[in-house]
Amino acid sequence: MSSPSSDSSTPRGEAWVWFTGLGLIVGLGMVIGLLSLVILNGVSVFWAPHVPVAQIDDGRTVIGQLAQRRIRPGSLANAPQYERQYQVGLRELNGNSYLWVDEAKVKAETFPADILGLERVENGPAFVRPQSLRKSDGQVLAITDSAFEAAFQAEVAAASAVREKLVEITRHQIGDVNAEMEAARVALRRAEDLRLTQEIAALRLKITALEGRYAALLAESEKVVKGGAVASLTSRDSAGRDVVIPLTQVVRGWFPNRLDTWGRCQLFCSRVAEFIFDEPREANTEGGLMPAIFGTLVMTVFMSLMVTPFGVITAIYLREYAQQGAILRIVRISVNNLAGVPSIVFGVFGLGFFVYVLGGSIDQLFFGDQLKYNNNTPVFGTGGLLWCSLTLALMTLPVVIVATEEALAAVPRGMREASLAAGASKWQTIRDILLPASAPGILTGVILAMARGAGEVAPLMLVGVVKLAPTLPFDTVAPFLHMDRKFMHLGFHVYDLGFQSPDSDAARPMVFATTLLLIALVVALNIGAIWIRNRLRARFKGASF
Amino acid sequence: MPATMNPATSRIQVRPSAEREGRKDYISIRDYGFWYGQKKALDAISLDIPERQVVAFIGPSGCGKSTLLRNLNRMNDLVDGISHEGDITINGRSIYDPGLEVISLRRRVGMVFQKSNPFPKSIYENVVFALRVMGVRDRSILDEACETSLRKAALWDEVKDRLQDSALGLSGGQMQRLCIARAIANRPEILLMDEPCSALDPIATGKIEELIHELKEQFTIVIVTHSMQQAARVSDRTAFFYLGKQIEYDTTEKIFMNPSQAQTEAYISGRFG
Ligand SMILES: Nc1ncnc2c1ncn2[C@@H]1O[C@H](COP(=O)(O)OP(=O)(O)O)[C@@H](O)[C@H]1O
Ligand SMILES: [Mg+2]
Numbered sequence: 001m002s003s004p005s006s007d008s009s010t011p012r013g014e015a016w017v018w019f020t021g022l023g024l025i026v027g028l029g030m031v032i033g034l035l036s037l038v039i040l041n042g043v044s045v046f047w048a049p050h051v052p053v054a055q056i057d058d059g060r061t062v063i064g065q066l067a068q069r070r071i072r073p074g075s076l077a078n079a080p081q082y083e084r085q086y087q088v089g090l091r092e093l094n095g096n097s098y099l100w101v102d103e104a105k106v107k108a109e110t111f112p113a114d115i116l117g118l119e120r121v122e123n124g125p126a127f128v129r130p131q132s133l134r135k136s137d138g139q140v141l142a143i144t145d146s147a148f149e150a151a152f153q154a155e156v157a158a159a160s161a162v163r164e165k166l167v168e169i170t171r172h173q174i175g176d177v178n179a180e181m182e183a184a185r186v187a188l189r190r191a192e193d194l195r196l197t198q199e200i201a202a203l204r205l206k207i208t209a210l211e212g213r214y215a216a217l218l219a220e221s222e223k224v225v226k227g228g229a230v231a232s233l234t235s236r237d238s239a240g241r242d243v244v245i246p247l248t249q250v251v252r253g254w255f256p257n258r259l260d261t262w263g264r265c266q267l268f269c270s271r272v273a274e275f276i277f278d279e280p281r282e283a284n285t286e287g288g289l290m291p292a293i294f295g296t297l298v299m300t301v302f303m304s305l306m307v308t309p310f311g312v313i314t315a316i317y318l319r320e321y322a323q324q325g326a327i328l329r330i331v332r333i334s335v336n337n338l339a340g341v342p343s344i345v346f347g348v349f350g351l352g353f354f355v356y357v358l359g360g361s362i363d364q365l366f367f368g369d370q371l372k373y374n375n376n377t378p379v380f381g382t383g384g385l386l387w388c389s390l391t392l393a394l395m396t397l398p399v400v401i402v403a404t405e406e407a408l409a410a411v412p413r414g415m416r417e418a419s420l421a422a423g424a425s426k427w428q429t430i431r432d433i434l435l436p437a438s439a440p441g442i443l444t445g446v447i448l449a450m451a452r453g454a455g456e457v458a459p460l461m462l463v464g465v466v467k468l469a470p471t472l473p474f475d476t477v478a479p480f481l482h483m484d485r486k487f488m489h490l491g492f493h494v495y496d497l498g499f500q501s502p503d504s505d506a507a508r509p510m511v512f513a514t515t516l517l518l519i520a521l522v523v524a525l526n527i528g529a530i531w532i533r534n535r536l537r538a539r540f541k542g543a544s545f
Numbered sequence: 546m547p548a549t550m551n552p553a554t555s556r557i558q559v560r561p562s563a564e565r566e567g568r569k570d571y572i573s574i575r576d577y578g579f580w581y582g583q584k585k586a587l588d589a590i591s592l593d594i595p596e597r598q599v600v601a602f603i604g605p606s607g608c609g610k611s612t613l614l615r616n617l618n619r620m621n622d623l624v625d626g627i628s629h630e631g632d633i634t635i636n637g638r639s640i641y642d643p644g645l646e647v648i649s650l651r652r653r654v655g656m657v658f659q660k661s662n663p664f665p666k667s668i669y670e671n672v673v674f675a676l677r678v679m680g681v682r683d684r685s686i687l688d689e690a691c692e693t694s695l696r697k698a699a700l701w702d703e704v705k706d707r708l709q710d711s712a713l714g715l716s717g718g719q720m721q722r723l724c725i726a727r728a729i730a731n732r733p734e735i736l737l738m739d740e741p742c743s744a745l746d747p748i749a750t751g752k753i754e755e756l757i758h759e760l761k762e763q764f765t766i767v768i769v770t771h772s773m774q775q776a777a778r779v780s781d782r783t784a785f786f787y788l789g790k791q792i793e794y795d796t797t798e799k800i801f802m803n804p805s806q807a808q809t810e811a812y813i814s815g816r817f818g
Contacts, residue, residue: 414662423652
């Protein structure tokens with residue numbers, strides 16, 4: 001029954017197919033472009049390229065890793081001239097780690113095999129030509145010695161072990177003692193105020209004991225520092241100056257022009273591992289992001305744990321119990337609109353309500369002594385993990401409510417009727433039939449909420465995320481999980497590196513690496529949730545809904 | 546089935562055994578009218594259903610068969626804006642008695658729906674659902690109830706080796722028999738069936754009809770059907786409805802052989818409907 005007119009309308013339909021396809025292509029292109037940009041830039045941070053020695057027109061010599069190449073500002077568009085940025089390191093001597101050089105003025109570039117790259121604890125990296133190594137046993141090895149490289153790496157490893165031990169003592173153990181001391185001092189002030197003679201005596205004893213432990217730890221750390229002679233490396237920098245670097249300062253050393261591919265891969269892996277598992281150094285521009293990863297993860301998990309029950313219960317009430325009518329419609333519209341409120345508004349609400357009102361009252365009620373005897377230092381009355389999770393839970397609540405309502409509505413009516421006809425009460429029907437059947441839909445909502453929450457930064461800045469947290473929110477001191485503590489967050493870290501870093505050149509690659517990590521974390525969380533959802537779905541497979 | 550009755554499940558059985566002897570009227574519907582909002586769906590229905598008999602409701606679509614059936618266990622309470630007049634009593638007690646909880650009514654009146662609706666749970670959990678919501682925890686009681694109901698629903702041999710598998714893996718006919726097993730697991734007195742075979746093939750339909758014959762020994766059954774043949778095969782009495790009114794109610798034999806109303810005759814001979 002095809003008429004000529006319906007035939008001629010077919011090609012017009014085709015045009016729309018192309019048009020909608022175009023939308024998909026643009027969308028896909030943007031996603032792929034974004035991901036490849038972040039991945040390329042993020043991954044290349046950890047890859048060690050060859051390091052040139054460049055001879056410049058004006059007689060200078062530059063040793064450094066190529067960081068960027070760009071069209072020189074002011075050069076003509078039809079005859080572009082480039083300039084290069086070298087990372088030369090040795091900030092203490094050069095004043096700046098990075099150097100822009102006109103490409104036209106670079107006379108020659110060579111890649112000598114003896115260039116050594118060093119990552120250091122302070123003052124950023126260094127690129128030097130080593131001359132001799134003074135080992136910790138006093139023996140001096142010249143660069144020409146065949147045992148030089150092995151000896152150098154062994155000394156670096158030994159020095160790293162010492163440094164790690166030192167960090168363990170000074171940062172973690174002494175930190176714990178300090179925290180306990182702080183608590184004991186507050187308790188003592190209280191006991192003195194209330195004239196609790198017995199307690200005063202006990203606390204004084206405790207403080208003395210803690211002071212003893214502190215002194216012992218300090219002595220131990222000094223011993224570690226002084227124990228054994230320190231190996232050092234004498235090198236020549238690009239200007240021909242002799243530079244002596246103690247190996248305690250060196251995190252990692254490599255010969256960039258000598259490494260084979262396998263060696264480069266090993267170096268890459270070791271840097272990635274440091275990035276993921278270590279703590280940050282040098283104003284967050286070096287070292288690892290473990291605290292931020294951990295903070296993001298814990299915060300997102302808590303947010304999900306809070307938003308899921310709350311959202312599901314609300315949705316059950318709205319869909320199953322509330323009187324359907326005008327008021328409910330208004331409530332529903334309001335809830336949906338809550339999803340469109342800018343996130344910073346939630347941050348302000350979190351600060352004003354959760355932190356000041358709720359946290360303040362908690363402090364008044366439960367931590368009155370703490371406030372009174374510790375210079376009014378708030379416990380929950382300041383930003384922290386709990387308030388961040390709650391604020392984001394509130395922000396993502398509409399997502400979960402809407403998803404749950406839809407999932408409940410999608411449960412076939414027959415199933416609900418069968419349950420009621422079997423003599424189940426309304427609540428039993430909800431609990432045993434409706435909730436299990438809508439679990440996959442609810443989880444889809446939670447996944448969306450998690451994806452949104454994990455990447456959110458603005459509200460967190462107001463309610464408890466910091467640039468550098470001294471301690472993780474989780475440790476070995478009861479109650480183990482410290483919901484009142486401030487914490488680090490990957491999203492905020494990106495912002496902080498990108499806009500607040502004192503050394504923007506050094507921070508730039510880290511911005512990409514951190515972004516990549518944030519994306520990876522969100523993806524991992526989502527995959528986890530999707531995996532759970534699919535397992536749930538498998539149970540309903542073949543359902544003739 | 547006193548042989549398989551055990552103390553815990555016998556509590557569920559409300560029916561005194563003495564009463565089961567005489568075939569007295571069990572459900573009686575008196576001058577019953579029913580509205581969905583402003584729309585009157587049932588008008589002046591009066592009929593008595595004796596116990597342990599099968600009564601078929603027939604009539605053209607939209608004549609109110611399902612509505613009446615769903616009122617017997619008050620499933621229509623789920624619909625907004627309903628109202629009724631007259632009364633329905635089961636074993637002498639009004640189903641609208643304020644002292645009677647809807648839940649306990651539904652426990653005494655099982656229901657099988659037109660579209661089979663197993664829960665997305667295991668076969669076992671589907672069957673024992675009604676017992677679970679009554680708070681039965683004892684594994685042996687549940688096991689036994691599961692087996693007896695599945696046997697009565699003629700499904701036991703087909704599923705006994707896969708009780709823990711999802712019920713959604715069964716065929717259409719099996720699913721409907723599972724729904725029957727589920728409806729009789731807590732031993733209701735009455736079984737309501739709303740076109741239970743309309744989505745099934747002839748073989749599955751045959752099985753379910755056989756089943757109805759057997760279940761009649763223990764349950765009072767009310768079945769809505771679109772098939773004259775089915776009504777004639779399975780029921781003892783038949784009620785014919787038209788536009789919300791009860792046109793004729795008599796023994797099945799009489800209705801099909803010698804109906805007293807012209808409309809009934811027209812309908813069963815296929816002249817309208
Ligand atoms: N939930 C409902 N709300 C409003 N009207 C209904 C509802 N269910 C059924 N009806 C109406 O009641 C009348 C009887 O329907 P029903 O009992 O389902 O008929 P049958 O089962 O005999 O085909 C029909 O006119 C139908 O439109
Ligand atoms: Mg019907």
